[in-house]
Amino acid sequence: MRNHVWRPLYVALGIVVLVLIVRTLVVPKDFGVHERGYMYGWHRKSDEQFWKAVKVKYKTSEYCKDCHRDKYDDIRNSPHARIMCENCHGPALSHPDDPPTLTIDQSRELCVRCHLYLPYQTSGRGKIRGIDPETHHPEVECTLCHWPHNPTREAKK
Amino acid sequence: MVHGELWTVKELFVYPNEYIYWTIQIVMYPFMTGLVAGAFVLSSLYHVFNVKQLKEIARFSLVFSFALLPTAMLPLMFHLLQPQRGIEVMLTPHFTSAIAAFGIVFSTYGMIVASELWFVYRKHFVESALALRQIGDRTFSQHIRHLLFSALTLGAMDISEHALEKDEKAVKVLAGIGIPVACFLHGYAGFIFGSVKANALWMTPLMPVIFICSAVVSGIALCLLTYIVAMELRKLLFSWKRKQRPLYTSADELKSTEVLTVTMTAKYLVMFMVLAISLELLDLIFRGYTAVKSWDILRSVIYGRDFINIFVIQYGLGNLVPFVLFLLPRLTIRRAVAGTILMLLGVFMMRWNVVIGGQAFSSSFAGFMHYHLPIWPETMETYREGLFGALTVVAIPFVLFWFLDKIMPVFRKGAD
Amino acid sequence: MISRRNFCKKSMLLVGGVALPLAAFELFNPKKLMADKSDEAKVRWVFLVDTNKCTGCGFCVRACKIENETPYDANVSRTWVERYVLTRDGMTYIDSPKAARDGFKTSKIDQGEGKFKEIKGEEIDKAFFVPKLCNQCENPPCVQVCPVGATYQTADGVVLVDRSWCIGCGYCIMGCPYGVRFFHPVYHVAEKCNFCYHRISRGMKTACVDACPFDARKIGNIKDPNDPVTRIIMTERVNILKEEYGTKPQVFYLGLTKEVK
Numbered sequence: 128m129r130n131h132v133w134r135p136l137y138v139a140l141g142i143v144v145l146v147l148i149v150r151t152l153v154v155p156k157d158f159g160v161h162e163r164g165y166m167y168g169w170h171r172k173s174d175e176q177f178w179k180a181v182k183v184k185y186k187t188s189e190y191c192k193d194c195h196r197d198k199y200d201d202i203r204n205s206p207h208a209r210i211m212c213e214n215c216h217g218p219a220l221s222h223p224d225d226p227p228t229l230t231i232d233q234s235r236e237l238c239v240r241c242h243l244y245l246p247y248q249t250s251g252r253g254k255i256r257g258i259d260p261e262t263h264h265p266e267v268e269c270t271l272c273h274w275p276h277n278p279t280r281e282a283k284k
Numbered sequence: 285m286v287h288g289e290l291w292t293v294k295e296l297f298v299y300p301n302e303y304i305y306w307t308i309q310i311v312m313y314p315f316m317t318g319l320v321a322g323a324f325v326l327s328s329l330y331h332v333f334n335v336k337q338l339k340e341i342a343r344f345s346l347v348f349s350f351a352l353l354p355t356a357m358l359p360l361m362f363h364l365l366q367p368q369r370g371i372e373v374m375l376t377p378h379f380t381s382a383i384a385a386f387g388i389v390f391s392t393y394g395m396i397v398a399s400e401l402w403f404v405y406r407k408h409f410v411e412s413a414l415a416l417r418q419i420g421d422r423t424f425s426q427h428i429r430h431l432l433f434s435a436l437t438l439g440a441m442d443i444s445e446h447a448l449e450k451d452e453k454a455v456k457v458l459a460g461i462g463i464p465v466a467c468f469l470h471g472y473a474g475f476i477f478g479s480v481k482a483n484a485l486w487m488t489p490l491m492p493v494i495f496i497c498s499a500v501v502s503g504i505a506l507c508l509l510t511y512i513v514a515m516e517l518r519k520l521l522f523s524w525k526r527k528q529r530p531l532y533t534s535a536d537e538l539k540s541t542e543v544l545t546v547t548m549t550a551k552y553l554v555m556f557m558v559l560a561i562s563l564e565l566l567d568l569i570f571r572g573y574t575a576v577k578s579w580d581i582l583r584s585v586i587y588g589r590d591f592i593n594i595f596v597i598q599y600g601l602g603n604l605v606p607f608v609l610f611l612l613p614r615l616t617i618r619r620a621v622a623g624t625i626l627m628l629l630g631v632f633m634m635r636w637n638v639v640i641g642g643q644a645f646s647s648s649f650a651g652f653m654h655y656h657l658p659i660w661p662e663t664m665e666t667y668r669e670g671l672f673g674a675l676t677v678v679a680i681p682f683v684l685f686w687f688l689d690k691i692m693p694v695f696r697k698g699a700d
Numbered sequence: 701m702i703s704r705r706n707f708c709k710k711s712m713l714l715v716g717g718v719a720l721p722l723a724a725f726e727l728f729n730p731k732k733l734m735a736d737k738s739d740e741a742k743v744r745w746v747f748l749v750d751t752n753k754c755t756g757c758g759f760c761v762r763a764c765k766i767e768n769e770t771p772y773d774a775n776v777s778r779t780w781v782e783r784y785v786l787t788r789d790g791m792t793y794i795d796s797p798k799a800a801r802d803g804f805k806t807s808k809i810d811q812g813e814g815k816f817k818e819i820k821g822e823e824i825d826k827a828f829f830v831p832k833l834c835n836q837c838e839n840p841p842c843v844q845v846c847p848v849g850a851t852y853q854t855a856d857g858v859v860l861v862d863r864s865w866c867i868g869c870g871y872c873i874m875g876c877p878y879g880v881r882f883f884h885p886v887y888h889v890a891e892k893c894n895f896c897y898h899r900i901s902r903g904m905k906t907a908c909v910d911a912c913p914f915d916a917r918k919i920g921n922i923k924d925p926n927d928p929v930t931r932i933i934m935t936e937r938v939n940i941l942k943e944e945y946g947t948k949p950q951v952f953y954l955g956l957t958k959e960v961k
Contacts, residue, residue, distance in 0.1 A: 144712075144715065158849070161855075162854070162855035163852070163853045163854070163855065166843070166844055167839075167840060167843045167844070167852065168852055168853060169849035169852060170849050170851075170852030170860075170862060170865075171849075171862055171864075171865060174852075174862040174864070174865070175854055175860065177862075177863075178894060178897045178898060179897060179898055179901045179902075180898065181768075181897075181898035182898075183898060183902070183904065184766055184767045184907075185763055185766070185767055185907050185910060185911070187905075187910050207913075209912075209913040209914065209915065210759075211910055211913070213763070213911075214759045214762075214763070214913070217766075218763075218766055218767070236805070239803065239805060240757040240758055240802070240804075241755055241757045241803070243803075243804070243805065243806075243807075245756075245807055246807075246821035246824060246827075247785075247824070247826075247829075248826075248827075249752075249827060249828050250751075250752065250754065250756075250827060250828040250829055251752065251754065251755045251914055251916075252754075252755040252756055252827075252828075252829065253827075255755060
């Protein structure tokens with residue numbers, strides 16, 4: 128009688144073959160070693176496309192310029208020049224199609240981000256003119272007196 | 285709540301995305317695989333090195349090690365956020381990662397233990413299958429048992445002396461190969477931690493060796509403990525049955541716990557424990573001596589926050605006390621039980637202090653994180669990564685062992 | 701005539717024997733491996749952070765959260781800003797309240813567990829802000845430890861995570877020395893900053909670079925010698941985080957001092 132000792136080994140090999148067959152069925156075809164080698168580039172290539180196709184939400188101020196030229200120019204000639212429109216108005220997305228209007232954030236929290244005075248001289252923060260939000264007119268919105276697009280001007284009523 | 289936020293309390297400066305991500309189940313996993321490795325080594329001590337006094341416990345630990353194997357997968361299934369994708373480790377393994385070794389090592393080890401069990405129990409399978417075949421009118425359960433045992437024979441029905449000798453030789457070979465594989469099964473778990481350069485506590489080349497040694501300790505301790513408990517329970521059952529029916533005689537050859545077996549096993553237990561603790565202390569001494577950048581925060585974790593966990597519970601109760609218990613002359617069964625329980629506690633605390641301790645400080649080295657183990661399972665998350673999940677993992681091997689014992693009997697006569 | 705038994709046995713052996721080397725070949729295709737060495741990418745993204753200019757306004761964190769759909773209320777973020785306050789008595793206080801997504805609303809340092817440290821202006825020696833994000837390392841330890849190939853690096857140096865393949869083991873999160881990775885609260889897979897790959901691949905800048913009103917953040921291509929970011933990195937004194945880990949991070953810092961963690 129042939130040596131029965133090898134039978135468990137055949138079972139084991141059978142399992143390995145099964146795993147390999149499952150592998151060809153389940154693993155995506157473009158999964159493999161790509162540009163960065165096996166250590167850093169072992170992946171499904173089409174995933175890169177997924178990440179490239181994510182929807183862009185923030186369109187940058189250049190996008191706003193075409194329709195809102197006056198406001199764009201106003202802010203560009205002010206100390207707030209580098210603040211992009213969408214920082215205070217939210218992402219443009221597909222505006223004006225969707226959303227038709229963007230929000231205008233008039234909350235104190237927004238202005239306090241930069242204008243809470245912090246005495247940090249080794250940082251750009253210390254150079255920003257600021258206030259203590261708890262004592263400086265805590266009951267009203269900043270925009271009551273300050274015009275955010277150009278803070279050198281009086282607030283538009 | 286993000287994953288980890290529920291049971292993490294941050295103190296001072298911790299990076300915003302840092303939480304304790306590897307919790308109780310990651311403590312359980314090396315603990316369970318350690319038991320597997322230890323149980324197998326114990327069984328191999330008999331099969332390979334012919335330590336005759338270990339014959340009884342060898343069979344038991346082999347079956348128990350097979351019951352522990354699927355259990356070892358359970359903590360991982362509980363921990364993974366996408367457990368249904370766990371099979372990917374077998375399909376697209378990235379071998380630069382220690383975890384990818386899991387697929388291969390686990391399967392190899394599983395096949396070795398399964399094969400060894402097959403050779404040990406083949407005679408029993410054949411005899412059972414043939415006996416069931418004799419029965420003309422089989423009941424449903426007998427029919428199932430007949431199918432099961434016939435399948436388990438794998439068609440090798442020859443149980444002559446010559447064939448059984450071949451079986452024994454195969455067992456020896458498998459037990460021999462199995463020891464390094466069992467070591468690898470646990471060594472790779474140590475490598476998973478030891479190779480993470482981002483974690484100042486885990487990063488050390490000693491980690492794989494420490495894990496293996498403490499794994500063997502835990503495995504032997506558990507087998508010894510379960511063996512004692514099982515033997516004593518059987519004795520109790522027998523005497524209870526005897527009281528009910530005074531003329532009751534059992535075909536089982538009833539033995540009580542063999543002190544010689546216990547003493548011999550305890551010797552190996554102490555040896556491995558001494559090795560494990562030497563390495564751990566060596567690691568600690570080196571860290572304190574070299575005092576690199578991370579030493580300040582590590583010192584406040586090891587000697588401050590985790591002092592009781594490390595020195596009182598793990599080293600004191602878990603190592604020193606059992607050491608004394610086992611070395612005192614004339615070892616009693618009771619002392620052995622106490623010693624093994626404390627050793628299991630010690631090994632568990634070692635895993636805890638490595639996994640949780642390694643996340644007790646922030647990678648910023650400027651803050652701490654406190655771990656609060658979820659006790660009551662209110663949600664799936666608090667069940668899986670909480671106390672009840674851990675208890676499930678602890679209970680399963682015994683449940684599985686009960687089922688396995690029906691096919692591969694450990695204590696009854698069929699087991700020879 | 702071959703017996704049925706022998707036929708079954710031989711064909712099983714054939715299938716198994718063929719499956720094994722074919723599978724192995726897929727893993728280690730020598731042609732592909734050779735191509736990796738000789739293929740020189742034209743773009744390698746790098747980032748420049750100027751900690752002298754950062755004011756801690758947190759607009760970058762907010763923009764990142766919205767652009768990359770990280771739930772605003774979740775206590776994780778792909779990028780964050782740290783505040784460092786060094787006092788006269790030699791103490792260093794660091795915080796990053798909610799990753800600075802709402803800026804720094806108070807001068808009190810958040811010390812966790814509801815505790816706050818008040819520091820008077822005259823006690824401060826130095827104070828500054830340090831933005832942090834994924835360094836897209838040249839030797840990313842997070843990619844090395846992924847067991848299934850769910851996280852990887854593209855030819856232009858950005859490290860991405862395949863959301864459909866990640867098993868959620870967390871090894872990459874433990875492997876990152878900079879603490880930039882986390883579990884996404886909705887998708888339950890690993891997540892991290894990816895240099896707004898969808899924007900930079902379109903010729904735009906990352907959301908945080910566009911949002912910063914103070915020019916503290918810049919992104920560029922190190923392979924382009926005319927890139928302004930490349931010029932600064934080549935000519936000015938820049939630093940990187942945690943160099944000792946050998947990760948070769950590609951986010952460069954101006955004004956990075958020893959206190960920064």
